[in-house]
Amino acid sequence: MIRLAQNDAVVRFSKGDFQALAALLFRRYPEYEWATFARFGWRDTGRGLVFSLASVDPPGSGDMNESVGHVQIRESYSLRTALSAEKHPFAVGVIHSHPEDCLPAPSSIDNDMDGYYATYFSDFAPGRPYVSLILSRVEGTLTLSGRVYWRGGWHGVEKFAVETLPVTTWQARERNFRRGEARERTARLNSAFGSEAALRLRQCAVAVIGAGGTGSAAVEILARAGVGKLILVDPDRMEEANLERVHGSQPTHARQAISKVEVAREHVLAIDPTCQVEAIIGRLPQKEVVDAVIRADLAVGCTDQQHSRLALSDIAVRYLVPVIDCGVALEGANGAVTAQVIQIVRFLAADPCALCRGMILPATISQELMSEEERGLRRAQAEDARTRGENPNQYWRREAQLNTVGFLTTTAGSMAAGYAMGWLTGRFDPPFSRLQMNLLGRDLDVTDSAEIPRAECACRRIRGWADQANADAFLNAPAHWDAARWIDS
Numbered sequence: 001m002i003r004l005a006q007n008d009a010v011v012r013f014s015k016g017d018f019q020a021l022a023a024l025l026f027r028r029y030p031e032y033e034w035a036t037f038a039r040f041g042w043r044d045t046g047r048g049l050v051f052s053l054a055s056v057d058p059p060g061s062g063d064m065n066e067s068v069g070h071v072q073i074r075e076s077y078s079l080r081t082a083l084s085a086e087k088h089p090f091a092v093g094v095i096h097s098h099p100e101d102c103l104p105a106p107s108s109i110d111n112d113m114d115g116y117y118a119t120y121f122s123d124f125a126p127g128r129p130y131v132s133l134i135l136s137r138v139e140g141t142l143t144l145s146g147r148v149y150w151r152g153g154w155h156g157v158e159k160f161a162v163e164t165l166p167v168t169t170w171q172a173r174e175r176n177f178r179r180g181e182a183r184e185r186t187a188r189l190n191s192a193f194g195s196e197a198a199l200r201l202r203q204c205a206v207a208v209i210g211a212g213g214t215g216s217a218a219v220e221i222l223a224r225a226g227v228g229k230l231i232l233v234d235p236d237r238m239e240e241a242n243l244e245r246v247h248g249s250q251p252t253h254a255r256q257a258i259s260k261v262e263v264a265r266e267h268v269l270a271i272d273p274t275c276q277v278e279a280i281i282g283r284l285p286q287k288e289v290v291d292a293v294i295r296a297d298l299a300v301g302c303t304d305q306q307h308s309r310l311a312l313s314d315i316a317v318r319y320l321v322p323v324i325d326c327g328v329a330l331e332g333a334n335g336a337v338t339a340q341v342i343q344i345v346r347f348l349a350a351d352p353c354a355l356c357r358g359m360i361l362p363a364t365i366s367q368e369l370m371s372e373e374e375r376g377l378r379r380a381q382a383e384d385a386r387t388r389g390e391n392p393n394q395y396w397r398r399e400a401q402l403n404t405v406g407f408l409t410t411t412a413g414s415m416a417a418g419y420a421m422g423w424l425t426g427r428f429d430p431p432f433s434r435l436q437m438n439l440l441g442r443d444l445d446v447t448d449s450a451e452i453p454r455a456e457c458a459c460r461r462i463r464g465w466a467d468q469a470n471a472d473a474f475l476n477a478p479a480h481w482d483a484a485r486w487i488d489s
């Protein structure tokens with residue numbers, strides 16, 4: 001018998017890797033089981049470990065006993081896996097299937113295997129978790145269970161997340177049968193997206209980065225759709241100029257300079273008091289914010305900050321969190337508005353990252369991450385250079401004008417929330433990787449940039465590597481930022 005100390009681990013897969021894994025494990029389906037070893041990137045979030053599948057080490061011929069229906073791994077395969085673990089930094093995992101329509105509940109044979117491997121692999125890979133997962137297809141639904149051995153104790157897997165593909169744990173399945181949750185408010189959603197849509201959204205957690213114009217619109221749509229948990233992140237306080245576009249905001253919020261996540265949280269709870277809201281005054285890539293975001297099913301990017309966009313792209317690659325990012329821009333010339341542009345970008349692990357796509361200007365990022373003092377100094381240097389008739393570009397890039405208006409931010413935020421719902425319910429995908437449209441263009445000037453990853457970019461190598469891609473971390477939070485702070489609920 002294996003006792004779970006806690007049920008707090010999260011295990012994530014990219015869609016393509018998960019489909020390949022299922023095909024491998026169902027090799028002898030529907031009657032017989034099969035297994036493979038795997039490597040997981042991992043991170044200790046302080047509230048439980050988060051794993052992401054980095055690669056599998058599939059069995060070769062003779063590695064398993066094929067004359068029996070259940071899983072019997074030969075010693076040579078275990079030893080080979082353990083020896084390679086001495087050379088890589090990842091957590092070692094074993095994943096096996098149960099026959100079709102058999103729940104992935106661990107058997108006594110599984111208990112023996114896990115008890116044995118937990119100590120076996122920690123001899124070769126000390127300090128690293130051991131991961132054991134079971135996958136089966138139950139009444140047509142991919143159903144998983146899992147447990148993790150770490151620091152002398154067993155932890156259950158609370159959540160499995162496969163990029164854009166709904167899966168379930170057998171415990172959640174049982175709960176839902178008992179509860180049979182049906183809410184009148186989401187009946188129309190179910191009729192549009194299938195009878196399980198509302199329930200899926202109810203089980204999901206979505207992180208929304210940015211609670212300004214686009215973010216507050218996205219949050220409102222997600223709350224009304226019945227998403228079970230929202231993680232809201234924004235460092236800023238309300239100002240009067242925000243009232244034109246921030247959903248749920250009122251003049252008193254601006255007068256009292258209340259934080260934007262507080263406004264968003266109040267708005268969500270007014271819409272749906274049963275929604276769990278985690279409101280963080282902070283920003284990416286602060287450690288605590290990353291910890292919270294990678295436990296979500298999906299992240300929606302709603303900031304105009306390049307460092308935030310780059311961090312989300314990094315999170316999609318390293319931790320396999322699917323991201324929908326949105327932004328708006330208003331362009332003008334000679335006193336006339338010439339373009340009103342909405343951009344929606346999809347970041348999945350296999351997609352080109354923000355660097356590959358050329359969306360990131362290093363100079364802009366370094367400017368964003370500067371302290372106020374340094375920013376002032378650079379600005380003064382630039383002014384001096386200008387008065388001397390020199391080109392100040394080497395000192396300072398002119399800050400972009402943030403000309404956004406409410407109808408534009410609301411449209412962008414709503415679109416992003418809609419695509420998020422498509423992924424969470426498994427009903428539809430964005431039919432593009434990076435879309436731009438100009439509301440003033442004839443036929444909206446819609447473009448889909450068919451960008452391809454750069455072969456030499458780090459993002460091609462570190463998919464699912466989580467914290468073990470340390471050396472390739474794209475960026476760190478500067479020391480002068482205030483620490484991230486949770487608003488108590």
Ligand SMILES: [Zn+2]
Pocket residue numbers: 096097098105106107110134
């Ligand atoms: Zn089993």
Ligand SMILES: [Zn+2]
Pocket residue numbers: 352353354355356357453454457458459460
């Ligand atoms: Zn890249």
